[in-house]
Amino acid sequence: MRAAELTQDTVTSHDGTSIGYYKTGQGPAVVVLHGSMESARSHTLLAEALADDFTVYLPDRRGRGLSGPHRPDHSVATEVEDLEAVLTAAGATRAFGVSAGGAVVLEAARKLPALEKIALYEPAIVADGxxxxxxxxxxxxxxxxxxxxxxxxxxxxxxxxxxxxxxxxxxxxxxxxxxxxxxxxxxxxxxxxxxxxxxxxxxxxxGTIVAELAGTFESFRTVTAEVLLMGGTKGLPGLEPGRAALATILPHCHRIEFPGYNHGSSSDPGGVNPTGSPAAVEKIATEVKAFFNQ
Incomplete structure (x- = not known):
């Protein structure tokens, strides 16, 4: 795995807020949306593993790093607008999302027909908000x-x-x-x-995103994108029922559960992911790469 050579740039979201991102690699664009208590730099190992086949965009979601602040009325719709701005700038039809970021990517796939393939790792969709x-x-x-x-x-x-x-x-x-x-x-x-x-x-x-999307499983029947739905057997127990429900509802879904992997297994080690493993990231990236290359 080669070290990622990251460049920086920004786009402007619908409400005028600046959304910054890092970029690396070559080939078709893939946008990687991080989860809670993470930033764009939380998935540099994943970006490195994808960079030979794809141009990887790593945006900072609002309130972090290169991007502007949250709005007082921040909602899932705001997050989708931010993601759409990056997708448009990148010309991307593929996206990967983790946890709350995965929930945003899934909601974006419901609203944005331009998304053709999405990969999700333990998306934060629960039954009760x-x-x-x-x-x-x-x-x-x-x-x-x-x-x-x-x-x-x-x-x-x-x-x-x-x-x-x-x-x-x-x-x-x-x-x-x-x-x-x-x-x-x-x-x-x-x-x-x-x-x-x-x-x-x-x-x-x-927390507001998780609460807002709670119990919305049936709305995802209209998602036309192909979906790779992933999780770990040692992930967050509260999210596994949601994956099980989504696997039966999403029209074009392939599900993978990684033995022994936890909620942070797709992310770089460090911070809230002290037990993270580069080998786990590589394995997840291999599945994502094969899915996006199909």
Missing amino acids: APHRAWLTRFDEELARGDIAGGMVTSMFGFEMAPAFLKVMPRGLLKRMTEKMLAKEERQATPGTITMRQLAPTIHAE
């Missing part, structure tokens, strides 16, 4: 008083990301562990790294 609206209130209050670690703990349970052993720990201990993790990442961060502390405010928009 009410639990997400409930925890967002507490999360907002914690961030408003500067309690980043507390907000991240709240979101971890809200997104059902907490492993079983953490669920029995006192909340105060979890906050202290999270603060130490944030501090360690900041000490080790290289210049230009977007840290978890910087990304924490973006969690609100992720």
Whole structure:
């Protein structure tokens, strides 16, 4: 796998907001949309693995890195408009999305006929959005008083990301562990790294997206794009029922479940993905490459 040579550029979304992206590779365009607590640079390994066959675009979703801020009324429609701006600039008919980014790519495929093939890794489509609206209130209050670690703990349970052993720990201990993790990442961060502390405010928009798309499975029957639907057997348990439902609803769907892979297995190691594996990224990229090349 060769190191990606990344260039930068921007496009303007429908509401005038600048959306920045990195670009690498050669061949037909593929847009890669990152997930929660990530940025465009979270999928450089995936981009490297695709770059021999495709020109890969890595946009920063709003609130991160090269892109402008969230709107007060931020919604899935805003995210689709941002993605459409990048797709148009790239001339892309293929897109890959992870988690909340995967949900946005799927919604875009429903609205944008130009998307011919999409690959999704654990898209954040759930049956019931009410639990997400409930925890967002507490999360907002914690961030408003500067309690980043507390907000991240709240979101971890809200997104059902907490492993079983953490669920029995006192909340105060979890906050202290999270603060130490944030501090360690900041000490080790290289210049230009977007840290978890910087990304924490973006969690609100992720929660609203998950809540807004919850229970919308039937609407995706109209998706004409071919879909590669992927996940891991050790991924987020709350997202597996959604994949099962989508596999029966999407008209042109191929599903793959990777044994032992978790929710972050398509992303670079680091940050919220400390156990990430380059080998796992390579395996996922191999499937994505074969699908997009068909």
